[in-house]
Amino acid sequence: MSQTNQTVQIDDPTSAQGSAGAAAETAAAPAPLDTLERSRLLVVDGHSMAFRAFYALPAENFSTDTGQHTNAVYGFTAMLINLLRDQKPTHVAVAFDLDTPTFRDTEYSEYKGGRSRTPEEFHGQIDLIIKVLEAMRIPTLSMEGFEADDVLATLAVDAANRGWDVQVVSGDRDVFQLVNDRVTVLYPKQGVTNIPQMDAKAVEEKYFVPPHLYSDLAALVGETADNLPGVPGVGPKTAAKWILKYGGLDGILENLDSIGGKVGGALRENIENVKRNRRLNRLLTDLELPVNLEAMAAQRPDRDTVEDLFDALQFNVLRKRLFDLFGEEEPDVPGQEMAPPEHQVLTDAAELKGWFNGTNQATAAVQVVTRATSGGEEAVGVALVTDTAAIYVPFEELDADAERVVGDWLQDLHAPKVVHDFKAAYKLLSARGFTLAGEVDDTAISGYLIQPDRRSYELADLSQVHLKLTLATSTAAAGGQQALALEEEDVATPAVAAAFAALELSRHFAGQLVERGANQLLAGLELPLSEVLARMELTGISVAVDGLDRLYDDFSATMANTSAEAFRIIGKEINLGSPKQLQAVLFDELALPKTKKIKTGYSTDADALTDLIVKTGHPFLEQLLAHRDASKLRQTVEGLRKSVADDGRIHTTYVQTIAATGRLSSMNPNLQNIPIRSDEGRRIREAFVVGPGYECLMTADYSQIEMRIMAHLSGDEGLIQAFREGEDLHRFVGSSIFHVAPEDVTTAMRSKVKAMSYGLVYGLSSFGLSKQLAISVDEARTLMGDYFDRFGAVRDYLRGIVEQARKDGFTSTIEGRRRYLPDLSSDNRQLREMAERAALNAPIQGSAADIIKKAMLGVDDQLRSRGLVSRMLLQVHDELVLEVAPGEREEVERIVRTEMAGAADLSVPLDVSVGTGTSWHEAAH
DNA sequence: TCCGATACGTA
DNA sequence: CGTACGTATCGGAC
Secondary structure, rough: OHHHHHHHHHHHHHHHHHHHHHHHHHHHHHHHHHHHHEEEEEEEHHHHHHHHHHHOOOHOOOOOOOOOEEHHHHHHHHHHHHHHHHOOOOOEEEEEOOOOOOOOHHHOOOOOOOOOOOOHOOOHHHHHHHHHHOOOOOOOOOOOOOOHHHHHHHHHHHHOOOOOOOEEEEEOHHHHHHHOEEEEEOOOEEEOOEEEEEEEHHHHHHHHHHHHHHHHHHHHEHHHHHHHOOOOOHHHHHHHHHHHHHOOOEEEEHHHHHHOOOHHHHHOHHHHHHHHHHHHOOOOOOOOOOOOOOHHHHHOOOHHHHHHHHHHOOOOHHHHHHHHOOOOOOOOOOOOOOOOOOOOOOOOOHHHHHHHHHHHOOOOOEEOOOOOOOOEEEEEEEEEEEOOOOOEEEHHHHOOHHHHHHHHHHHHOOOOOOEEOOHHHHHHHHHHHHHOOEEEEEEEHHHHHHHEEEEEEEOHHHHHHHHHHOOOOOOOHHHHHHOOOOOOHHHHHHHHHHHHHHHHHHHHHHHHHOOOOOOOHHHHHHHHHHHHHHHHHOOEEEEHHHHHHHHHHHHHHHHHHHHHHHHHHHHHOOOOOHHHHHHHHHHHOOOOOOOEOOEEEOOOOHHHHHHHHHOOOHHHHHHHHHHHHHHHHHHHHHHHHEEEOOEEEEOOOEEOOOOOOOOOOOEEEOOOOOOOOOOOHHHHHHOOOOOOOOEEEEEEEOOOOOHHHHHHHHHHHHHHHHHHHHOOOHHHHHHHHHOHHHOOOOHHHHHHHHHHHHHHHHOOOOOHHHHHHHHOHHHHHHOOOOOOOOHHHHHHHHHHHHOOOOOOOEEEEOOOOEEHHHHHHOHHHHHHHHHHHHHHHHHHHHHHHHHHHHHHHHHHHHHHHHHOOEEEEOOOOOOOEEEOOOHHHHHHHHHHHHHHHHHOOOOOOOOOOEEEOOOOHHHHO
C-alpha cells in the first residue's frame, strides 16, 4: 500500500510537467506554417554560460560521489533543457573558447587580463558539459585563434541570411551587436534560469542605441570584464548621446574637436583606447567553420549515453526532464522496462536438475526468502534468476531428492552466483543445512567499494540510485504480509524481483569496479572474507553467564552507593543520567565554574568533570563520575547478557559495508568496544570464555600497526629504523627528539611522544595536542616541530597525502581501497579541515584494515586446509580472538603469527603478540 | 514513536 | 581544534 502511495507521489510532479509541456506544444500548433517554414537556430556560448551556471549554484551542493563538482554542468544542462523546451529550435550548436590565444590577445596582450584564476571546483566541468552535449547529439564548435562569440556571430549571420530566426545565448554583451530583426540575444540576467530575450527594441531601451551601434557604445564606455578601459567619466548615456548626434563612432572621430567639456577632453586623451576597443569588440562573421548549419539540425538525445552519463553525474531530475521533453519513456517506472522475468515455482527433483543444467553455468542471482520466527528469521525458500529464466524454490515443498539437487547447486563452486549480502544469505541457508558457495559478487559490497561512505546499501536503495529501478522493498516485508494471511504466491514475486535487481546491479557495477581498481579488492578480499565472517558469526563466543550476572549485581551496588552519596551531598534526588538536570545542579545551584560550551549549555562529560574536580574538589563530582562508570559498565553487561543465545554464546554481526575507511564494524552486540582500560571494565572480559570441547582462547594482535604503516608509507628512515631495531618505539622516538639516551627517556617524555605519534595519524593539531597533554600550545608546537625535525619524511608524507587527495578526489590504501573526499575542496573551512583529517587517517586506518583482513583469510585458510578444529571467533581491528582445540595450541600460534606477520610486505616488520588463557581477559597479554 | 544530542566504550 | 565506529539514555517533537 505504501508502495503505491510512494509511486504516485514520485510520478505526480512529472506527469504535471509532462502535461504542461504537451499543452505548450498544443498552443503552438495553430501556427504550423510559421514553425514549419522557418528554421530556428539556437547557438550558445559554452564557456560563458558554464561560468554563469557555476557562479549561480553553490559548488558544495553539486558533486558526485567521486568528488567531481557538477554545479556548472548541472546549471548548464538545466538551462539548455529549458531553452530546448521553450524555444523549440530546429537547429542547435554550442561554441567553446579554446585555451590557445586569439587574434585579440595578439593585438592587445592585456585582453581579458586581470581575471582571477579559474576556481578549483570548475575544473573538469567543461569536459563534462561537452560529454553532455555529445549525449544530447548537439554539435560543439571551436576555432583556433578565435573566440566562441566569433563562431556564434558567423553562424548567426549565415543563418539570418538564409532567412532563419536566430537566438544567440551568451553572457558576453558583445553579442548585442548581432541583434536585428532575425537575430535575438538571450542574455542571462541572473543565474541561468532568468534569461530574457533581447531584441532590437530591448537593446535600444537598455543602451539607448540600436544594436548595430552597440559596439561603438561599448568601445567608448569600455568593458571591465575584458580589461578594456574606455573613456573615464563616459557611461552609456554620454556615449549614446554622441553616437546619436554623429551617427556613430566614425562620426565622432571626425568631429573629435567639437566635443566640449571635461569628457570631451577625456575622449581625446583616450581616443586610442576607444579605437582599439572597437577593433577588439567587433565580432567576426566570416569564419570558415568545419560544419555547416545542416549538421546542427536538432536530434533526439542518444538515450543510452544520456542514461549512463546522467547516472554518473547523478542528474536524476534532469534526466527525467530531458526524457520528458523528448517524450522518452522513463526507465525507472517500476515494473516497466526493468520488469523482472516471469518465474516458475519448482519443487520436483528432476525439474530442478533440468533447470540447473539449463542455466549452463550462467551467473545466477540468489535471493533468500525468510519468515520471521520468535528468535529471528529463517529461510523458507530461494529465488534464482539468470539472464534468461527465473525460478522460486520453496524449501518446505522439497522432498529429499529435490533438497539434494538444490543443495548441490548452492554449494557448486562452478555455478557462479550473485548475492546481495552474501553473509546474511550464507547464514540463513546454513541454518537449513545448505552451504552457499560459488559467489562471484555481493552487490552490497560492490556498492560499498564503489561508494564507501553511503549510509545504506539496501538493495532497494542501490537499485533506485544505480538502476533507477523501484523495487518492491524487502522479502522481509513480503514475509510480514504473508503473516497477515495473504496468499502464499506473494513471497516469490518480490524475491524474484530482488534477485533480478541484484543481477542487474552486478552487471552495472562490474565496469565501475574495474575503473576504480576495486576488482581484486572484491574478489580477492572482501568476498572471501564475508564467508569467513559468516562462519565466525555462526560460531560466536562462549560466555560465562553467571559471571555476567555477578558483574551486573556488583555494578548495580556501586551505582546505588554512589547515587545515594551523590544525592546526600546535593541534598536532593535527580536523574544522574540527565545532562540537563546535571547542568542545573552543577552550574546553577552549585555555581561551579563553567566548562566547555556545548549546544545545550555546558558540558558534563568526563573530561569536563575531571577538570572541575581539579578546580573545585567538590565531592559530588567524584560520586557522579563513579556512578557514571558503574552505570556504563552495567549497561554493557546487561546488553551482553541479553545477547547470549541458546547455545550459551554471543553471536555478533560484523558489517562489512559501514566504515568508510574499510574497517569492519560489529553490531548486536558490539564486541569491538568491550572495556579494557579500567580494571573494573576489564572484568567483563573475564566473562568471555573458552567453550566446551576447546582448550583455550588465543588473542593475537598487531602492535603499533598504524605507526608501522605510517613508517612504511612515509618511508621515513628514522621511523623505519626504530621498528627494525625492535626497541620500544616511543622510547626510541623520545630519545630522538629529546636528545637523550633511550634509557633516559622519562615516563612523561614517553607518554608525550606516544600521544603525539598517535595524534599524527588522526591529523592532530598543536592545539589538540596541548589540550590532551595539558601543556601550553607553544610547548605542543615545539614538540611537534622537534618531532618533524627528526622525522621529516613523516611530515612530507602527511602533507603529500592531502595534496594528492585534493587532486585525485580520493585517498588510497595499500590494497587500493579508495575513500572519496569531495569536501577537501569545500569553501566551508570546518568541512574542509574535517576532510583533511579524514584524508590523513584513511590511508593508514584503511591499510591496517586491509592487512588484518588479508591475515584473516590466511589464518582461516590454514586452519581449514590443515584440518584443524580451532577457529577464529572475533576481530577487533588489530586483534584476532581464536578458540583453540586441545593439542592445537602451538600449531595455531605458528599459523597466526605467520599469517598475520605476512599479510603485508612493508618496509618494517609486522610485530604480532600472542597470548592464551581460558578467558579473553586471561588470553590478553 | 522517532530523532537529535550527549556521553562513552573500543581500535 | 583527533580518526573510525555502536549503543544507551534523555527529552523534545511528532
